[in-house]
Amino acid sequence: MKRFIESAGIALKNEQEKFKQFHKLSVKLWMQNLLDEEDDEAKVRRDMYLSSKRMNFNSMFRKLCVEVDLDQSLQRNI
Known part of the structure; x- marks a missing residue:
């Protein structure tokens, strides 16, 4: 774990x-x-935490x- 963190x-x-790109897309x-x-929109803001907990990480990834x-493909073709 220590090696991963490092x-x-x-x-x-x-x-x-690259980190900023991944963060924005995430x-x-x-x-x-x-x-x-x-x-x-008000419900989205109110329930953001609970909705986020229910999201499927594998699907999101x-x-x-x-x-x-x-x-990245679009960036290469510019």
Whole structure:
């Protein structure tokens, strides 16, 4: 576990732009899932924590990988 934490810290320090990209895409997917569950924005804000707890991590991670792959592909073609 210690080695994983150290590796993660080094990656965050050395690849800040990549981290920012992953973070932005993760937040985008998270918000899309929350908004898909409920149309009422006030309820989304009120129940954000509970809705987040119910989300399937594996599904979210797969979606994130698709988003990152697409984003990187588009960046290469610019």
